Amino acid sequence: MSLSTNKMFYVSWEAFHRATKELAYQLLGQDYNAIVAVSRGGLVPAAILARELNIRVVDSICVASYEHDKQGSLSILKDASLADSDKLLIVDDLVDTGETAKALREHFPKACFVTVYAKPQGKPLVDKYVTDIEQDTWIQLPWDMELAYSKPLAEK
Numbered sequence: 001m002s003l004s005t006n007k008m009f010y011v012s013w014e015a016f017h018r019a020t021k022e023l024a025y026q027l028l029g030q031d032y033n034a035i036v037a038v039s040r041g042g043l044v045p046a047a048i049l050a051r052e053l054n055i056r057v058v059d060s061i062c063v064a065s066y067e068h069d070k071q072g073s074l075s076i077l078k079d080a081s082l083a084d085s086d087k088l089l090i091v092d093d094l095v096d097t098g099e100t101a102k103a104l105r106e107h108f109p110k111a112c113f114v115t116v117y118a119k120p121q122g123k124p125l126v127d128k129y130v131t132d133i134e135q136d137t138w139i140q141l142p143w144d145m146e147l148a149y150s151k152p153l154a155e156k
């Protein structure tokens with residue numbers, strides 16, 4: 001999905017925090033002891049999950065995707081130092097086409113892969129997520145937005 005769509009789903013900081021806490025509730029009591037955040041989008045939910053689940057070992061994997069490549073290839077710029085394990089949570093903000101999730105699942109086959117938002121194409125690749133978003137909708141995340149003046153309806 002590219003930003004060329006005009007269907008938008010705007011997410012405030014509060015809404016993102018609330019949805020990520022809902023994800024934490026779903027994971028509570030499941031004995032995960034470490035988190036790998038998928039940078040950059042996964043860094044914010046990873047911090048919230050680490051706090052809520054009292055997980056103190058937090059690592060990152062830094063990736064970049066190349067959209068001009070029709071295979072949707074993913075390059076690992078920096079790997080995590082934590083080994084794959086069934087007690088490891090891999091955290092990203094969202095899954096869209098599923099290309100990022102597919103590559104990460106191959107990289108961490110035993111770990112649990114979670115996101116806050118999921119679109120239909122990527123959904124089968126995620127172990128847990130909170131909110132369904134339509135495939136043709138662009139999710140505008142709070143760190144990509146700023147407050148702005150809005151004209152009164154009568155003046156529009």
Ligand SMILES: O=P(O)(O)OC[C@H]1O[C@H](OP(=O)(O)OP(=O)(O)O)[C@H](O)[C@@H]1O
Nearest residue numbers: 039040041094095096097098099100122
């Ligand atoms: O399911 P996919 O189609 O692979 O898309 C999902 C990925 O896209 C976004 O990251 P992006 O590559 O935009 O980079 P960023 O996290 O550094 O902002 C998002 O954070 C996911 O990691």
Ligand SMILES: Nc1nc2[nH]cnc2c(=O)[nH]1
Nearest residue numbers: 001096137138139140141
């Ligand atoms: N912010 C944002 N990044 C994405 N990367 C892939 N899909 C999306 C999306 O819907 N929103």
Ligand SMILES: [Mg+2]
Nearest residue numbers: 039040041042
């Ligand atoms: Mg990302």
